[in-house]
Amino acid sequence: MREGLNRRGSLEPRDPRAPRRATAIALVLACATLITLDQTAGVLDPARRVVGEVFGPAESAVSAATRPVTSIPGWFKTRSAMKDDIAALRAQNSKLEQQVRTSGYDRNRLAEYDGLTKTAEDIGYAVVPAHVVALGPSQSFHRTVTIDAGSSSGVQADMTVVAAQGLVGRVLRVTSTTATVLLIVDGDSVVGGRVGSTMKVGFVRGGGDLADGPLDLQLADQTATPSAGDTVVTWGSDKDAPYVSGVPIGQVTSVYSSVRDSSKTAEVKPYVDFGALDLVGVVVPSGTKSDRAVIDADGNLK
Structure with a gap:
């Protein structure tokens, strides 16, 4: 120190x-x-x-x-985020693929609704929309379909059934939720028809063929001859049952004569494609109570 x-x-x-x-x-x-x-x-x-x-x-x-070394934590974080992004993109891609696969179906259904609305407007009647849920024979008839609308929707027997393109058939019988419809192509079906160009009336009979089978039209006036290209519509029944008037049935494609009785029969190609039936409309009186929306005579949903 x-x-x-x-x-x-x-x-x-x-x-x-x-x-x-x-x-x-x-x-x-x-x-x-x-x-x-x-x-x-x-x-x-x-x-x-x-x-x-x-x-x-x-x-x-x-x-x-x-x-x-210092970027390892960020790499794990980025990789996890990339996994999430990839999963989200795959889900989005799957959804887009599903939309592409069903786009034609959706377009057709939308077109059918638009067409059915136009049909209700054209014929001047209210219709209850329904979908075909089954196809098969009923009793002695061979060409029938089942639709998903019944008495709870205001549907009754002997009502006219239409599609966007024209006449489908008539209601045979109903349950509370379904109805059986006889198609006009059935061999036992007979519909009163009228040639649009001449207003001549006759009877349209089914040929029994579901796919592109022609209907037969025989006019009451055997001297009258329909022309190819003439439009045939329903002439209507008493009290609009089972068929209302003015519904398009089909178009005349040809006329042939019977050698036996000299009668003339016109072949009519139906407007409706019965092999692709989906959306139809049951013609109901105005003001009908229904558990589903009804397309009125003006084409509006109510």
């Missing part, structure tokens, strides 16, 4: 912390001086540039070397 003289001239130990305090004070004063000079004159800028030029490349090298 160092010693020094006190005021009385005697020796006494020196404080070992005194030089440290002096050094600390000197450093503080030096730092303050440098800060002041740097703020006012920027004297440390050259030193900063030198340090940056010396240590900058080293820092870049270290950063490049450690980047694979």
Whole structure:
């Protein structure tokens, strides 16, 4: 331990912390001086540039070397996000593929609704929309379909059934939720028909063929001969049962004569494609109470 003289001239130990305090004070004063000079004159800028030029490349090298390690957490996070994105894109792609597969079906259904609305407007009757849910024989008839509308929808026996293209048939019988419809192509079906160009009336009979089978038209006036291309419509029944008037049936394609009785029969191609029946409409009186929306005579849903 160092010693020094006190005021009385005697020796006494020196404080070992005194030089440290002096050094600390000197450093503080030096730092303050440098800060002041740097703020006012920027004297440390050259030193900063030198340090940056010396240590900058080293820092870049270290950063490049450690980047694979430091980026591992971000890589896991990014990979997880990519998995989520891929899953979302796959789901979206699957939905788009489903839409593409069903787009034709949806377009056809929309066209059928539009066509049925137009038909109700054209014939001037309200209709209850229904879908065909079954196809098959009923009792002695061979060409019938079942629709998903019954008495709860206002459907009754002997009502006219139409599609967007024209006449489908008539209701045979009903339950609370379904109805059986006899198609006009059935061999036992007979519909009163009228040739549009001459207003001549006759009877349209089914040929029994569901796919593109012609109907037969025999006019009451055997001297009258319909022409190919003539339109045939229903002439109507008493109290509109089972057929209302003015519903398109088909178009005359040809006329042939019977050798036996000299009668003339016209072949009529139906407007309705019975092999692709889906949406139909049952003609009901105006104001009919139904558990489903009804298309009125003006083509509006009510």
